[in-house]
Amino acid sequence: MIKQKRNFLIGCFNMAFLFCVHAQNNTMLPQNTIRIDEGDSKETIIEKAAHVVPSINQLSALRNEFIAFIHFGPNTFTRMEWGNGMEDPSVFDLKELDTDQWCRTLKAAGMKMVILTVKHHDGFVLWQSRYTNHGIMSTDFRDGQGDVLRDLSASCQRYGLKLGVYLSPADLYQIENPEGLYGNLSNYTKRVIPRDVPGSPFANKTTFEFEVDDYNEYFLNQLFELLTEYGPIHEVWFDGAHPKTKGGQRYNYAAWKALIRTLAPEAVIFGKEDVRWCGNEAGGTRDTEWNVIPYQDDPSNMNNFPDLTKEDLGSRDKLWEANYLHYQQAETNTSIREGWFYRDDTYQKVRSADDVFDIYERSVGGNSTFLLNIPPNRDGRFSAADVRTLHEVGARIEATYGQNLLKGAKGPKETLDGEPETYTLLKEGQNELVFSTAKPININRFVIQEAIRVHGERIEIHALDVWSNGGWKEIASATNVGYKRILRFPDVSSDRFRLRILSSRARPAIGTVSAHYAPTRPPQLAFRRNVDGMVSIEPLKDGFSWKPHGEDILENLHVNYQIHYTLDGSEVNARSPIYDKPMVVKTGNVRAVAISGDHVGAEANEVFGIIKKDWKILAASSAIGSHGAAMAIDAVPESFWQSDETGPVQFIAMDLGESYALSSFSYTPQHKTDKGMMEKGVIKISEDGKRWRTMASFEFGNLINDPTTRTHRFKEKFITRYIRVESTVIAGGGNSLSIAELDFFE
Numbered sequence: 001m002i003k004q005k006r007n008f009l010i011g012c013f014n015m016a017f018l019f020c021v022h023a024q025n026n027t028m029l030p031q032n033t034i035r036i037d038e039g040d041s042k043e044t045i046i047e048k049a050a051h052v053v054p055s056i057n058q059l060s061a062l063r064n065e066f067i068a069f070i071h072f073g074p075n076t077f078t079r080m081e082w083g084n085g086m087e088d089p090s091v092f093d094l095k096e097l098d099t100d101q102w103c104r105t106l107k108a109a110g111m112k113m114v115i116l117t118v119k120h121h122d123g124f125v126l127w128q129s130r131y132t133n134h135g136i137m138s139t140d141f142r143d144g145q146g147d148v149l150r151d152l153s154a155s156c157q158r159y160g161l162k163l164g165v166y167l168s169p170a171d172l173y174q175i176e177n178p179e180g181l182y183g184n185l186s187n188y189t190k191r192v193i194p195r196d197v198p199g200s201p202f203a204n205k206t207t208f209e210f211e212v213d214d215y216n217e218y219f220l221n222q223l224f225e226l227l228t229e230y231g232p233i234h235e236v237w238f239d240g241a242h243p244k245t246k247g248g249q250r251y252n253y254a255a256w257k258a259l260i261r262t263l264a265p266e267a268v269i270f271g272k273e274d275v276r277w278c279g280n281e282a283g284g285t286r287d288t289e290w291n292v293i294p295y296q297d298d299p300s301n302m303n304n305f306p307d308l309t310k311e312d313l314g315s316r317d318k319l320w321e322a323n324y325l326h327y328q329q330a331e332t333n334t335s336i337r338e339g340w341f342y343r344d345d346t347y348q349k350v351r352s353a354d355d356v357f358d359i360y361e362r363s364v365g366g367n368s369t370f371l372l373n374i375p376p377n378r379d380g381r382f383s384a385a386d387v388r389t390l391h392e393v394g395a396r397i398e399a400t401y402g403q404n405l406l407k408g409a410k411g412p413k414e415t416l417d418g419e420p421e422t423y424t425l426l427k428e429g430q431n432e433l434v435f436s437t438a439k440p441i442n443i444n445r446f447v448i449q450e451a452i453r454v455h456g457e458r459i460e461i462h463a464l465d466v467w468s469n470g471g472w473k474e475i476a477s478a479t480n481v482g483y484k485r486i487l488r489f490p491d492v493s494s495d496r497f498r499l500r501i502l503s504s505r506a507r508p509a510i511g512t513v514s515a516h517y518a519p520t521r522p523p524q525l526a527f528r529r530n531v532d533g534m535v536s537i538e539p540l541k542d543g544f545s546w547k548p549h550g551e552d553i554l555e556n557l558h559v560n561y562q563i564h565y566t567l568d569g570s571e572v573n574a575r576s577p578i579y580d581k582p583m584v585v586k587t588g589n590v591r592a593v594a595i596s597g598d599h600v601g602a603e604a605n606e607v608f609g610i611i612k613k614d615w616k617i618l619a620a621s622s623a624i625g626s627h628g629a630a631m632a633i634d635a636v637p638e639s640f641w642q643s644d645e646t647g648p649v650q651f652i653a654m655d656l657g658e659s660y661a662l663s664s665f666s667y668t669p670q671h672k673t674d675k676g677m678m679e680k681g682v683i684k685i686s687e688d689g690k691r692w693r694t695m696a697s698f699e700f701g702n703l704i705n706d707p708t709t710r711t712h713r714f715k716e717k718f719i720t721r722y723i724r725v726e727s728t729v730i731a732g733g734g735n736s737l738s739i740a741e742l743d744f745f746e
């Protein structure tokens with residue numbers, strides 16, 4: 001009853017807003033997609049962009065803000081990033097499962113939804129599917145009766161979390177096994193979904209008829225199970241990554257979508273028209289993340305959605321090239337651990353609370369949603385380090401954003417009531433809003449939300465001023481706002497604040513503003529080591545590969561702090577030596593923290609390999625242009641060796657200067673393009689640098705989307721001075737190898 005009344009009120013609101021927009025402009029109504037017509041002027045195109053709005057589902061997905069990803073499956077046990085589809089189901093050796101512990105922790109972190117990889121690229125299913133035996137039903141877990149999604153769905157109900165499913169379109173089991181359906185060249189015929197399986201009726205009696213082939217039918221049958229037997233599903237995640245394809249397999253997305261819209265009417269679809277990948281897996285965010293995206297074709301009829309990875313997706317220049325303008329929000333997905341799957345608690349790094357909180361502020365406060373992956377361990381639980389980080393992040397979000405320091409302030413009341421549905425539409429020519437408090441408040445965060453549901457995202461540049469010593473002083477500025485912008489700046493105390501809109505696509509409607517204080521933390525740290533082994537420790541500036549971020553936060557972090565370090569892997573604290581200048585580190589585990597008063601910053605921890613000063617290249621298969629083989633061992637990750645395009649087998653052979661007992665090696669791919677990623681290869685050694693024998697083979701998955709340093713541990717240590725790295729498979733079927741850096745560890 002209460003809900004109905006609320007819906008009615010929202011309906012009235014909608015009509016009032018629509019009337020308002022209508023009165024302003026006779027033709028322009030807010031819509032999810034707006035077509036550009038021939039002859040539309042540049043101004044009309046921008047006006048159209050200012051009227052593109054999220055759907056109800058997109059808006060509620062945006063309001064989730066912070067959501068969880070769970071990567072779990074055979075890879076959890078094989079320690080691989082990508083499986084190969086030929087795993088025996090028994091490798092999934094699960095004895096216990098505690099989804100309550102997952103949900104309790106996610107709830108404490110302030111998350112609103114959890115998305116489980118019910119089937120990753122290896123094709124192994126985590127639920128009791130009627131349509132395959134390649135999954136949990138063929139393991140010993142609960143005598144083959146276990147169902148991870150069933151447990152998770154029940155835990156979600158208990159803890160008040162929404163549920164989403166990741167169902168990989170790529171399916172290596174269906175590619176590799178002789179009866180596999182993927183790319184089996186079967187005919188497209190009319191098929192009823194779900195296919196009847198005697199003895200396993202569905203409670204939901206809806207049926208569909210689609211003209212599809214075997215793999216699409218399989219996929220649709222599985223979607224039917226997922227969307228009808230586990231409670232409401234709020235996000236369906238379609239990964240664009242494909243370790244392999246076969247038989248020209250196409251996907252009938254129109255059928256998938258029809259099924260999802262009918263059976264999960266509240267769900268958004270990731271990887272298609274509702275939600276887009278932010279473009280990297282490292283937690284990088286754009287300074288300007290527009291969610292109104294230009295398309296050449298009508299997105300509601302598109303089958304394939306390209307990955308949008310460029311820095312500028314939605315500026316005016318881009319919009320002017322469009323045929324359609326469509327609301328498609330960014331989701332910032334990254335993992336709390338190195339890699340998407342759990343490997344171990346010794347070597348696999350876990351992000352600190354400072355790091356996760358920083359990504360939270362940049363992504364949620366940068367017009368996107370933060371999807372953070374927490375991979376359960378082999379005991380079916382989150383490990384202690386992950387839980388610690390999530391608890392700390394949840395506490396920080398609550399302490400910082402749980403209350404609005406502008407509460408009770410004077411200013412446009414619709415922006416101060418904390419209710420995004422009420423808003424202040426700026427008048428023609430008006431470009432500022434002023435807020436004043438009874439007493440000065442100390443703040444370092446300011447949050448702005450536009451009323452995007454009916455007025456779209458409009459602000460292009462804005463600034464925040466405070467009243468100080470009898471005048472206005474600008475303390476922060478940024479570009480767009482959209483769903484939410486969090487401005488971060490050094491601590492400031494004032495009783496008057498002025499938000500100025502410096503450029504806008506149409507009169508902006510401000511839904512909420514709020515002011516906050518986040519206790520200043522010592523900076524996160526990063527190491528860099530040169531070819532002579534000289535290590536410097538610096539405040540983290542560029543946490544990811546493709547663009548610097550957080551100049552504003554850096555300023556904020558420039559408080560009085562000292563960096564302490566240890567070189568032997570022992571615990572680092574205020575009693576550890578103080579870092580004042582770069583030093584030579586031979587090999588080993590360096591740990592460092594910045595400490596400011598009682599505040600101990602996040603620990604940086606790095607294991608360094610053998611110093612490269614005396615290494616020499618013996619030979620390399622080839623090199624192109626200025627990318628000589630020496631660049632693979634120059635300790636400069638920005639430079640790289642690139643071979644000619646002669647095939648997947650490429651090599652680089654080195655003389656390490658003396659013999660070492662090697663335990664592992666690491667490969668850093670280049671970041672400039674996705675060309676030349678070393679997916680598989682072998683390590684060879686030699687006594688004379690001429691005749692080689694194979695000592696180890698290695699495999700790194702998902703390098704194109706996640707071009708981070710990968711480490712391979714050898715089964716046993718071996719002693720050598722001459723070593724050769726030889727690729728056998730290059731990601732994406734490539735023919736040229738690139739290596740930004742190679743490291744070897746004792």
Ligand code: FUL
Pocket residue numbers: 081239240241242333340702705
């Ligand atoms: C990628 C996949 O290949 C990874 O394994 C992971 O699932 C990530 C979320 O998407 O593209």
